Amino acid sequence: MTVAGRRGTKPGTSAPPGRPVSRALRHPAAPLALAALLFGAAQLAFVGPGLRWGWDELVYLSQVNPGLPDAVFTAPRARGITWLAAPAALLSASPPVVRGWMTALSSAGLFLAYLPWLRVLTHRGAPAVVALAALLSGGLWVAQFYGGAVMPNLYVAHASVAATAFLLLALRGPSRGALAGLASSVAAVALLRPGDAAWLVLPLLLACFAARPVPREQPDPRVRREAAARVRPGAAAVLALAGGVAAGLAPWVAEAVTRYGGVHNRVREASELQGRLRPTWGVVHEFAALNGPLLCRPCAAGAVRPLLVMWWPALPVAAAAGLLAARPLGAARPYGLACAVGAGLSAQYLFLVGYGAPRFLLPAYLLLALPVALLLVRLASLGLLPAALAVAVAAGHLATQHVVLGHRVERSHAGRAAERDVAGTLTGSGLRGPCAVGGPAATLPIAYEAGCAFHRVRRRAGSSFGGVAYLTHAREPATAGWAERRLRTADGRVWYLWLPASR
Secondary structure, eight states, rough: OOOOTTEEEEEEEOOHHHHHHHHHHTTTTTHHHHHHHHHHIIIIIOOOTTOOOOOOHHHHHTTTTTSSOOOOOOOOOOSHHHHHHHHHHHTTOHHHHHHHHHHHHHHHHHHHHTTOOOOOOOOOTTHHHHHHHHHHHTTTHHHHHHSSSSSSSSHHHHHHHHHHHHHHHHHOOOOOOHOOOOOOOOHHHHOOHHHHHHHHHHHHHHHHHSSSOTTTOOOHHHHHHHHHHHHHHHHHHHHHHHHHHHHHHHHHHHHHHHHSSSSHHHHHHHHHHTOOOOOOOOOHHHHSSSSSSBBSOOOOOOOOOOOHHHHHHHHHHHHHHHHHHHGTOOOHHHHHHHHHHHHHHHHHEEOOOTTBBBBGGGHHHHHHHHHHHHHHHHHHHTOOHHHHHHHHHHHHHHHHHHHHHHHHHHHHHHHHHHHHHHHHHHHHHHOSSSSSSESSTTTHHHHHTTOOEHHHHOOOOOSSOTTTTEEEESOOOOOOOOOEEEEETTOOOEEEEEEETTT
């Protein structure tokens, strides 16, 4: 009797259909895949694909969709996120279509970001640590809110997590796959946000140069060969980093030459628009924006609910504790590099940028999630009570993030519905194309909803000009040639709409 016969399977026939499924469930990447699927499902359930477009999203989408009004593509922006959205945006400008595509991309991105860490981390329980890190970072309200958005920050975070892992793999020895992954990840960051690429590459380069050079006076040939073998992977990684950065920056540099008269001019204009990098207490602005506006500029600290923000000051403490837990496992190096890269990517926003936005710190959050996840897994292995504590901490964190997410989604829906109501009032008042919308309260989404262009006029002239509607939140003296309309939207804001009297 053959082996197949003894097992109850005829020779030449395949195994029962359940076996491949069971093998897949036992794969080390299965928990990570589940975390990525939950991330996508949470976006669809709690944010939804129907959220109307925000200002920045319209700028990026207008570059590829001819049905959207032209929007100025300013110097600080890069086209990486536009290219990611293009397969869907070329077909439709409908939010459900494009957001559905971006949700699928962000879920796959979370999986691919942490996947190489399954090869980096070889200690016991590593698959659980990687999956928990993905679950914790995917559970952040800011990650779920921007998962379906046409915004670059989350994808910068994914590429940064992957780049850190690929560097660690490349430094272990010559590996074409690791070097290709490193170059591709760094190139992706440069394509998405060129400024962030510099802050990513700096700690990665320091890790490459950390290998000691071979002493020339070393008499033992065997020692020289072993030292050289350690240095060569570092040199190859440096070349991969340089090649990735160069490839990713190439489109931005080419556009700088053709549109701005050179790289220096574009950098100067970008710096002016962004308020220039200078020493400041950006950490205060980020804390004020932690659960608050999506962008606070200027940013003033308001009342905060302690239960919803206590995770933020606790994050570096938990990451440091995770590093201590990694030392007995011989894994201090990978977790330490994750912390160093996360610190490097967050430094500019915490100490050099004079305003805040929760999405800016996504790369740091996703990297610090690794040592935090290790800490929780190690706690869970110590006994019933520590395990219950670890579960309670993780569950409490996810619950508070869900509370904030619900509030932010509600506010965003209300704000964008108000903009749509304003646009409806404009068109109902007879504003027709070709037309433009301007004024202190004007936004690109209002112009888009009204079927007009966006005009950066900041004050009314003595008489109306063209088909420009002028919007404010404060009443202004009447001016000849303009007709005033007052509107209070459902979000409580009052709008004053000034339209050409002839319209």
